[in-house]
Amino acid sequence: MGLLSNDERKDCATVSVIIPVYNTENYLEECIGSVVGQDYTNLEIILINDGSTDRSGFICKKWKAIDSRIKYVEKENEGQGIARNLGIRMATGKYLIFVDSDDYIEHNLVSQVYSRITEEKADICVYASCGIGDKGNGGGLEFKLAKGTYVEANRELLGQMIPILCNKMFSVGLLRRTGVSMNNRMCEDLVFNARIYMEAEKICFLDMSLYNYRYLREGNFSTNYGRYYEVEESIQELNELFLREDRFDKYWQQLYEISFNMFKTILFRIRVWKEYDVPPEMKNRYPEFFRSYKRFLSRWFRQYLTMELQEKNFLLVGSYSLRVTVHAMLLNEEYLRSDYASSSIVSLMSNPCYGIEKPTLKGRKSEAGNCGNVSVHARIIADRLDALLESARWKNPYRKRCVEQDIRKHFKFHAVLEEKDYVAVDLLEEIFDLVEIGDGCYITESEFLREAGLKSLEGCVRIPFLSAARRELFRRYVPLFAKKLKQADVRVIVVKNFLCEKHGEYYDRLTEYDSTEYSSGRLYSLEKIRETNRELEWCYGYLLQCLPDAIVVDALEFQELEFTHDAFPFGREPVYYNSGYYQRMAIRINQGIRSILESAWLSELKSNIEVYDRIFLVREDEQEAEKLLDAFLKSRALRKTKFKVLVLSAMTYKNWGQELMQKMPSLAIGENGIGTGGMAEYKQITEENARFLLSLYHMYEFSDRFRLISTREICGSLFQLADTGLLSREEVWEAMLD
Known part of the structure; x- marks a missing residue:
């Protein structure tokens, strides 16, 4: 155990570490050892044995005998929330952290976080955690601010809140002042965090992965399937709290994000996540959980949103960012039945290449007609593209599928729009060059295609977005696209996404793109981005002339979120945004759909009142x-x-x-x-x-x-x-x- 430094002696500041313990003998040694071994030594370590029936009590007593900083309490089993409440009452430090007894922390967690929270004079410091399971599970904060602030000044603090306790250091004075305590329901920390966030005068961030979370252990939140129903009760308590305090209308979007994301996480774990050995009986209850969560969201947020779309079929035409947005809108992402990302509308509606077009459904002849007159150049390029699809190395199968759909003109000949309820469209893919294959065939030189390699396209003419020829092609093919949608009698949603002018690691510290910055081999200057966005604005205007009944959504109400996150998985391209933007745009789409439904119902109701x-x-x-x-x-x-x-x-x-x-x-x-x-x-x-x-x-x-x-x-x-x-x-x- 290290000695106190001069600085530590000078201010006599202490940090209390609260560790509730219940039947974790296999992990407890590592947990306590990681706390005792902190390079910041002025600690108070509180072990609360919540009625363990294994060797956990023996291990705690052994460590107490070794280290005088440890306080040990035994009590009957009442649950983790009650044990944490006891720890808060016992704490004598100025700040405290919570550590679960099956997890462990990095040796410098307390020193780094304590330094940050005192430097900022904050009530809460949020730091990153890393999942420990069959695979590593991340590390690093997506949402973070460079400067400490409070919820009233930045509501994203609440909406982007990570609803766990173990990645935060709290001011003990704040906890005592508010008198907030926890119950024993699952997700009790969600309600606790939200209440403390609302009362904190300052919240700061430290983007260091310092906490190691064992998320696959039997008995923790992730695998305690029998208690999933309690999550709804916890979120009910949270919403009722904001309603009682007359804050619900002001913060409904953030409360919706918390509710929706928690429900979606549970549904995803039940249905999809292969790392979880979900019992068959729980998988069979998926429809029950889905309906229950959908009813809950409708009950609480019906004044602002509609949950009817949660069981509607969507088709997407546009960018990867649009795909992320639609996913952020749906509890079950499988309702995005098909998507045509990485393709411009011109490319989608143009003629197929010779040798590329496959027979259409039910053996009908291709609309390409007789290929006998196709140019030799077009045949050569088509053969190269066929070879490209088979031999290229792709980052994932999804990218290959998108490029293949673009080359084979799947949307034009095979898309079944009549089975879809909504088609979501954006125009971000229009910004990429068009490659003219010949004979009225164009493909999009998208990021996905560039990844596969462009040798196959040597000798082909490129048509850049900012050109008169490209605008003329847009004028020619967009009416055909609109006609196809109108014939299917499907509702269209136009999402006005543009290139981001700024990027950054922190939500409150952004930098404009400049000509010295390269990403994925492309050059983005601020001037070029703005010129591109002006042309995109014209394109959206023309598209809406052709689709006058479309639902139109934009980011005018949250322009502060229009930036590319530097840590975006696929690079710092201005076609990508950040999680806050995607969630807020998902809400805007929902609001747009609800507005149309409201108008329809209102019209029908008024008509019925006349009858x-x-x-x-x-x-x-x-x-x-x-x-x-x-x-x-x-x-x-x-x-x-x-x-x-x-x-x-x-x-x-x-x-x-x-x-x-x-x-x-x-x-x-x-x-x-x-x-x-x-x-x-x-x-x-x-x-x-x-x-x-x-x-x-x-x-x-x-x-x-x-x-x-x-x-x-x-x-x-x-x-x-x-x-x-x-x-x-x-x-x-x-x-x-x-």
Whole structure:
């Protein structure tokens, strides 16, 4: 154990290290040893044995006898959250960190983080962690700030928050001041972190991988499948907290990002991640978790977003950045059914090469027609491209597939758009040169193609983006592209992505691209980027002339996120952004879709109000909704009026007409549902649409014709009277129809 340095003696600052221990005998020696061996020695080490039944207690006592800085407590098993709360109460240091007893830390963690947090005079310092499993799992912070700040000044602090405790040093004074504690649910640290973040006066970052996290151990969060349902409860607590404190509307986007990303992580682990030995029974419950998380997000964020798109089919035409954005929007990325990244629209819609075009589906002849007149040059290049596809070394199969689709004109001849609900388009791939093969065939000299090598294209003419010839080609082929989409009657989303003018490692310290910077062999100057973006703006304008009904989204509301992260996996190219941008653009796409759906529903609702005398939206669970509708059928209201009534509910009511005839025979309902008295029609809607209509009900003022039926809502107070016995539910329905 090292001696205190002069500086440490001078300020007498201490750091408390809290280690909850429960049945981790196989890892505990390494964990405690890594803490005891820190090069910053002025530590208080608190070991809390939370009722371990293995040799963990013996190991703790052994270390306590060796090192006087260790405090050891034994208690009955109550869970990690309660053990951490006890550690906070026991801590005497100015700062504290949490270490899980199956993990270990680098020898300089405390000294490096303590130096940073005191230098910044911050309440929290966030540092990087590295996963220890079958493979190394990263290291380094994607979101980080060069200067400390607080949530009110930079909301990305909350939205990009890593919801674990073990990569942060906290001011003990802040914890005591706020009185925040943890419960024993899974993800209890998510709620704890968010609450502390909101109260911190300053949060700083240290981009050093100092904490080693064993994420595949049986019993930890990643593999404790039986407790995954608790995550929803923790996020519910978090949202309710912000709602109570009147902060929800202000921070809803950040809360959505936290909720969505946590749910998506769990779903991904269940469905995809091969490193996790997920039990078959848990895999079989995937649809149950998916529906539950989707309902949760809809319940909390329906005023801003729609979750209906989570089970819609998407097709993508555009850049890799667009692909990342669409993935960031979907809980299950498999709903991105197909994508045509790394291709310009001109290339997609141009003629195929001789020898490259494959037979179309069902054995139909190619639209290329007779190849007998194809030039010798085109045949030679086509043969070279065939060889390229077979022999090139690709970084991954996805890149090869994208290039192959571009060369073989898969979109033009084989894309089945009718099975898709949305087509997302951006134009970033237009910036790359077009290679003219001949006979009306063009391919995109994309990053993916350049990776495979360009020898096959020697002797071919390049058509640069910033040229009159290229604009003319765009004018020629975009109408063909738009026609194909219109014929499929598919909704189009145009995402206006542009080249980034800035790049940086930190979100708050950016540098403009200049002519001395090269990335992947290309030169990007600020002047060239701006000229390219002006031409892209023209291209988007022309595309929207051809697709006037498209949903258009842009980054005007978050321009501070328009930069390339220096650590982007595929290089510092201005066609790439950062995780904050992708998540925010995903939200913008969702908002754009919701706006269209809202307009459609609002229009339909207004039309129905003109047709029906009363429209009732029944908002209850299935059992309660059935009781309410039975009371409606038993009431005499329709016998006394000639009202035309439309009842909307998410409940399945298969025998509505039969029940109506049985309970109201005097209506003499005919084939069209209209009798001598009133008329009652029932329409089942989706749960998502029911919530959507509920939000419309609260957002817009309608006439008395549109009414909410609920025993829980304020607007359903008459039915609350029925529950007290003052009125029967049948009498309440009669009052509603009066």
